[in-house]
Amino acid sequence: MHRQILDKIKHYSKIVIHRHVRPDPDAYGSSIGLHMLLKHNYPEKEIYVTGKHDLTLDYLAKPMVVPDSAFENALIIVTDTANTERIDDERYKKGEFLIKIDHHPNEDPYGDIVYVDTQASSASEIIYSLFKTGEQQEDWTLPDQAARLLYAGIVGDTGRFMFTSTSLKTMSYAGELMGYDFDRTKLFNEMYEVSPNVLKLKGYVYENFEMKNGIGHVKLSKRLLEEYGVSQSEASLLVSALADVQGMRAWVFFIEDSESIRVRLRSKGPVINGIAKKFNGGGHPLASGATIYEWNEVEDVLNEMYHL
Template sequence: MKRQIIDTIEEANKIIIHRHVRPDPDAYGSQIGLKELISFNFPQKKVLATGKHENTLDFLAHPDNVTDDDFRDALIIITDTANTERIDDERYKLGKAIIKIDHHPNDDAYGDLLWVDTNSSSTSEMICELFDEAKDYKGWKMNASIARLLFAGIVGDTGRFMFQSTTLQTMTYAGALLSYGFDRTELFNGMYEVDRNLLHLKGYVYENFSMVENGVGFVKLTTEILQKYNVDESEASLLVGSLADVRGMRCWVFFIEDTKEIRVRLRSKGPIINVIAKKYGGGGHPLASGASVKTWEEADQVIEDLKKL
């Protein structure tokens, strides 16, 4: 499958790469890292990355301005996106063929070519694997800019290599990427430095989270709370991992209210929680998932589901 994808990329003159809505470092790392990898090896090709920009990822990259005309006869590659509902930019349907590259459970097997590896720590790691194959098969090369993007994606989706998804292969690829000599300190500052108002909200989380029976934790961040601390929904989502160090916590959920819905951010130290995310129209990894609900009554039902789990 990797060689089929490589051959298809080499045959295409125009390529547009998508990823999921509300992107994280792995979404940008795999999408824009792949874009730069193709452009570096094939400067004559038109390669674009589409989707709404996430301001918290300013330090990492920016997507392109893609027109409707760009999609005509374009090869579409969609990275890090489990199902079609979460693809950012519905114009992917206008392309001539679709390649799916992803490490989430393959519940929605869309695309003409599918490469899904749930054992991979991140889709950025899969792009490293694709590069390894292309290097031996077709002589592809990489540079520091590409390596930086892929490294950021791996670090982001492994929680700085602390999650169980981190494997020997993950560390091998991470080490290989570091050999390209990008500024790791600058990258980590971009990924983990936060404004004081977000730290103040983190203090609120620590003071106000609840842990109930069976080690289930939760915190509710209403629009009023977010406004009080001058933090938006995307910034608040960066705090989801902050309850991981609580002794006795087995799984937890952040409820983050915005103008249209309540975002549900689920994390776990063992229990498989993506089944609950799927119940509420979301999905994700066994230990890190997301969904949305419309009311606080639904949010309370999510907590009850976690208790039962």
């Protein structure tokens, strides 16, 4: 599979890289990290990375402004995106050939080449494995800033190596990436330091979460977020806050934005991605996301959770 992907990369003079909407560090790490890797090794090619920028990820990098002409006869690579509905920038449809690179369950096997490794901790881990093949077969080298992004993606999707998705291979790759020239302490601070407003909202979460039969939940309305001066994406950073509660088996955050209510599910053991799929979402067995549109749907989600 690596060889097939390498051959396509070598063949195309134009490449556009996509990732999912509402990005996280792994989305940026895998897509922008891949962009930096390819541009470093193929400076003569037109290589772009697209997607709406999230200001909370300023410390990592920023996507490019990509013209429509970039998609004509282009190779499209989509990273860290389980289904087509979540691909950021619908112009991916205008490309000539599509490669999917992902670590989520392959319930939507879109693309001409589908490379899905559900055993990988992150899409960034997969991109690093692709680099290692390119290093051996094509004399690729990895620039320091690409290594920084891939490392951030792995750290983000493993919860600082605490999640069960962290494997021996994950730790080996992370160790190799640590050998590149970037400031890990600064990166960790940028990833995990939060504003005073977010910290105050975290206090609200601890004061107001509810738990029944080991299932926890908290509701964060748009009005509440405005009161605390916190964006929906910033509030999402708090989803792991209930992980340390004794007796908690699984939990869900309901976070309202202007158009919908984001459902962020997490678990210490029970499989939850089946529930996410019932509510316009999906994801990993222990970490998934979904969407509802009315507050009265909260009980429907919780009723499913209580049967875990």
